[in-house]
Amino acid sequence: MKADGAPDGWPDALRFAAEPVPGRLARVARALRSPRQALAILLTRLAGRRLRAAQRFIALVGAHHDLHGPGSLAPPSDPPAVLAAAGIERVEVGRKGTVRIASEGGPIVLLSVEGQSIAEGAGAAIAAAFADPALHALYGDALFRAERGPWLPLLRPAFDRDYLHAVDYLGPVIALRRSSVAGIAIADRAPALDLALRIADRFGPGAVRHLPQILSFGGFGGAGHGAATRSARCAAIRQDLDRAGEGSTSIVIEEDGVIRLDRPLPEPRPLVSLIVPTRDRLDLLRPCIESLRHRTDWPAKEILICDNGSRDPATLAYFRTLEAEGAARVVACPGPFDFAAINNRVAAQARGRLLAFINNDVEAEAPDWLERMVREALRPDVGAVGARLIDGAGRIQHGGIVLGTGGLATHGHRHFPGDAAGYLGALRATRSVSAVTAACLVVEADKFSRAGGFDAAAFAIDFNDVDLCLRLNALGLRTLYVGGAVLHHRESASRRPSPEAAARHRAEVEALKRRWGPLLAQDPHYHPGFDPDLSTYLRLRRGWTGRGPATPR
Numbered sequence: 054m055k056a057d058g059a060p061d062g063w064p065d066a067l068r069f070a071a072e073p074v075p076g077r078l079a080r081v082a083r084a085l086r087s088p089r090q091a092l093a094i095l096l097t098r099l100a101g102r103r104l105r106a107a108q109r110f111i112a113l114v115g116a117h118h119d120l121h122g123p124g125s126l127a128p129p130s131d132p133p134a135v136l137a138a139a140g141i142e143r144v145e146v147g148r149k150g151t152v153r154i155a156s157e158g159g160p161i162v163l164l165s166v167e168g169q170s171i172a173e174g175a176g177a178a179i180a181a182a183f184a185d186p187a188l189h190a191l192y193g194d195a196l197f198r199a200e201r202g203p204w205l206p207l208l209r210p211a212f213d214r215d216y217l218h219a220v221d222y223l224g225p226v227i228a229l230r231r232s233s234v235a236g237i238a239i240a241d242r243a244p245a246l247d248l249a250l251r252i253a254d255r256f257g258p259g260a261v262r263h264l265p266q267i268l269s270f271g272g273f274g275g276a277g278h279g280a281a282t283r284s285a286r287c288a289a290i291r292q293d294l295d296r297a298g299e300g301s302t303s304i305v306i307e308e309d310g311v312i313r314l315d316r317p318l319p320e321p322r323p324l325v326s327l328i329v330p331t332r333d334r335l336d337l338l339r340p341c342i343e344s345l346r347h348r349t350d351w352p353a354k355e356i357l358i359c360d361n362g363s364r365d366p367a368t369l370a371y372f373r374t375l376e377a378e379g380a381a382r383v384v385a386c387p388g389p390f391d392f393a394a395i396n397n398r399v400a401a402q403a404r405g406r407l408l409a410f411i412n413n414d415v416e417a418e419a420p421d422w423l424e425r426m427v428r429e430a431l432r433p434d435v436g437a438v439g440a441r442l443i444d445g446a447g448r449i450q451h452g453g454i455v456l457g458t459g460g461l462a463t464h465g466h467r468h469f470p471g472d473a474a475g476y477l478g479a480l481r482a483t484r485s486v487s488a489v490t491a492a493c494l495v496v497e498a499d500k501f502s503r504a505g506g507f508d509a510a511a512f513a514i515d516f517n518d519v520d521l522c523l524r525l526n527a528l529g530l531r532t533l534y535v536g537g538a539v540l541h542h543r544e545s546a547s548r549r550p551s552p553e554a555a556a557r558h559r560a561e562v563e564a565l566k567r568r569w570g571p572l573l574a575q576d577p578h579y580h581p582g583f584d585p586d587l588s589t590y591l592r593l594r595r596g597w598t599g600r601g602p603a604t605p606r
Contacts, residue, residue, distance in 0.1 A: 064273060065283070065310030066222050067197065068474040070205055074117040083114045104586055115448055116468035116588040118476065121203035127196055127270045128600050130170040136163065139180040141228070143171070150242030150285065156235040164245055166225040168272035169195075174600060175268040179228045182264060189260040190252045191228040192245070193268030194582070194599055204270070206599060207477070208580035212261040214253060215533065216484035218290050219311050221246045222477045226269040240292075242285035250293040265581055267599035283310060290314075309474060311481045313537060316428050322353040323431070325423060325495070326405030330359040330386070330395045331413040335368045337543065344417040346380055351423040356381035357403060359395045362388070393507035393517040396491070400501060407431075408501055412492040414543040415442070422538040426495040429483060429533050436504070436530030437496045437522045439489020440538035441480060443471040450542045451493075452479065453486035453534035454519060456569075456576040458585045461562060462519055464490065465534075465579075467588045476590040481536040487576050488532055491518035492542050500530055511564040514557060523569055 063071065075083070084091045090113055098106035136143055140159040146152045146166045154162055161183055163171070175193070182191050195207045209222055216222065227245040233252060240247035253261050287304050290312065294302050303315040327345050331338045338358075345356055356375075360383050363369060375381040384402060386395045400408050407430055409423065417423075422440060430438045442451035452465035452475060465486070466475055473480055491507075504524045507517040522532045566573065575581055582597045583590060 063199070064221065064224065066220050066477050067205075067207075068309060068478060069118060069476050070197075072118075072470075072473060074119070080110075080114045084110065087113060107587060111468050111588050111591070115446075115470065116466070116591055117470075118590065119592045120206055120590075127198075127204055128267065128598075129173040130270075131173050131176045136171065136176045139176040141176055141179060142231075146225070146244055150244065150282065152239055152244045154229070154231065154235050154237070154239070156231075158231060160231055162229045162231050162234065164225075164227050164229060164248070165269065166273060169225055169269045170271050171226070171269055172267050172600070175266075178264060178266055179268070182262070183228070183230060187256075187260060188262055189230045189233040189256050190249055191262055191264055192223050192226070192249070193264040193266050194580070195226065196267055196270035196599070198270070198272060200272075206267075206582065206593065208265070208582050208599075209263050209477070210484075210580065211263050211577045212249070212253070212258055213485045213578070214250070214258060214293075216479075216482055217246065217249065218293075218314055219482035219484065219536075220478035221286055223249055225273050228268075240285055240289045242282045243289050246286060247289040247292075250289060254293060254296045266601060283312075286312065307481070307537075309478075309481060311478055311536075313483070316432070318424075318428060318431070322351065323406040323427070324353045324355060324404060325351060325407045325409050325427060326400070326403035326498075327354055327356045327409045327411055328359065328396055328399050328403065329356065329411045329413050330361060330390075330392060330399075331363065331368075332361040332390060333363045333365040333368045334413060335365060335371055337414045338368065339371060340416050341411065341413050342375065342381065345411065348417045348420050349423050350420040351427065354423070355403070355405060357399050358383045359386045359399045360384065361386050361390050361395060391509055391513045392491075393509035393513050397506045397509060400498070400506065403498065406498060408496055408498050410491045410494045412542065415493055416541045418443070418541055419537075419539045422540055423495070425535050425538040429535055430495045430497055434529065434531055435533055436500050436525030436528070437489055437494050437518075437532045439486070439495075439532070439534050440493045440540055441534075441536050442490070442493060442540055442542040445541075445543045447471045449473065449480065451490045452536070453484075453578075454488035454490060454522075455579045455589050456487045456519075456573050458576070458579070458583075458589055460586075461565065461573060462488070462516075463589060465589050469588070469590075475536070479536070479590070483533060483535050483537070484578075485531050486534045486578055487526070487572070488519040488522035489534055491521070493538075493540055494518060494521075496525070500525065500528075504528060504530075511568070512561050514554075515561045516565045519565065520568065523572065 094106050094109045141161045141163050142159045143163045196204045198204050224245045249261050301317045305313040358381055372383045384399050426438045444450035448471055449466045449469045454462055455465050456462050466480055508520050512520050584592045584594050
């Protein structure tokens with residue numbers, strides 16, 4: 054076993070599969086600690102609302118991966134003759150991760166490792182995909198099994214250079230156009246990673262694609278793990294950064310094998326405007342503001358409190374103290390609470406090059422959270438940047454926003470343990486997502502302005518963050534989730550339910566569907582083989598076999 058509990062020989066990307074999962078009885082026992090809620094869940098299930106009951110049960114006891122498929126999940130294999138007939142040559146990576154690709158041979162090279170079988174139908178699917186001349190590398194999904202254990206599906210996202218820098222989620226099988234890679238000196242111990250990055254650099258990121266179908270199954274042999282492999286990953290990433298003109302970026306290997314890239318920061322450090330809306334609730338606001346003052350080590354920051362009609366004498370006294378100390382500016386924002394309009398109003402008065410929108414129920418934990426987010430937000434092709442948020446129960450509240458789940462959109466890895474690695478390391482990596490929550494969102498002020506800010510007319514309270522991110526994405530500015538930026542969030546602790554709020558929420562749901570309906574069908578960063586109704590990455594879609602592309606709901 055590795056020091057962190059992961060079995061020897063497992064790649065870093067599979068760290069999530071070694072995390073403990075409580076049994077069914079243990080989860081029931083945990084639910085019974087809250088008897089009133091447990092009874093409500095039971096009554097919901099007896100009423101035939103099974104999905105609603107399952108959602109409430111997960112929210113009560115927490116989420117864990119339940120992805121192992123039955124023994125029949127593994128398909129038959131494609132024999133070598135079938136691959137050869139499709140113009141595919143299988144090249145196996147050596148025990149030390151070495152591989153060389155000859156210039157002569159079939160048009161497609163299938164890079165693989167010892168212990169992997171090619172799934173039946175994979176050859177035909179790969180050959181069909183390479184009929185597109187713009188495709189130069191293709192990876193699919195896999196089934197992994199250690200010894201005689203159950204099969205674990207490895208369902209990959211769309212190609213994401215940032216994610217691949219952080220976690221090598223590609224291996225061990227990848228199909229390549231021979232003419233694109235023949236003769237290249239390939240990095241030992243990280244050939245798939247190296248080749249995918251080289252092809253993306255040479256032909257553009259669209260030249261590397263994901264096929265949501267099981268292409269291989271088996272063990273990983275001796276490939277994809279250990280200190281030597283991590284060093285090889287770093288070497289391949291260093292070359293990729295050099296090719297992209299980012300040679301001054303530092304590469305740091307975290308304890309869990311996730312690689313962090315520290316891009317250089319300008320001097321002097323740019324000013325960040327921390328924007329915090331509130332109406333009284335000093336019990337929430339004070340911990341939030343004090344954490345921004347004393348547990349956030351970014352040197353150039355201003356705090357702007359959007360006061361939406363606070364009346365509590367203690368809150369008003371706290372405002373006076375902050376202003377007397379020069380610690381914050383309080384901006385009056387009277388009228389009905391309108392999250393989007395209030396933030397827009399104060400953003401227009403902010404002096405910072407960057408804006409950091411912070412809910413009043415958020416508290417900083419790791420002092421470097423803002424530095425990590427700013428490094429990404431300053432990149433020319435990045436728009437909004439989000440953080441890993443932990444709820445009051447110590448569980449994941451936000452790990453990026455996933456479209457098309459829960460009926461509309463949900464927070465990634467919701468209710469999983471706060472220290473979980475996430476599926477394929479997703480919770481700890483820096484990676485592309487469709488959207489992030491405005492409970493903690495950093496964006497350059499000029500990009501925010503180019504996108505038109507939050508849409509207060511359509512999304513006064515809900516989905517304004519999703520809409521903003523999607524508009525930034527439409528401008529060519531990617532949204533990033535930074536797993537190393539960690540804060541606490543007592544979600545909606547400062548809001549109260551009401552019939553008016555419910556009606557407004559329904560209207561905003563319909564507005565989001567009208568504006569972004571096609572994108573809500575299936576998130577490109579989330580695999581369609583997962584169950585779309587429960588907490589993300591929790592279990593497989595009912596009836597999914599992986600032997601053909603999954604159809605979005």
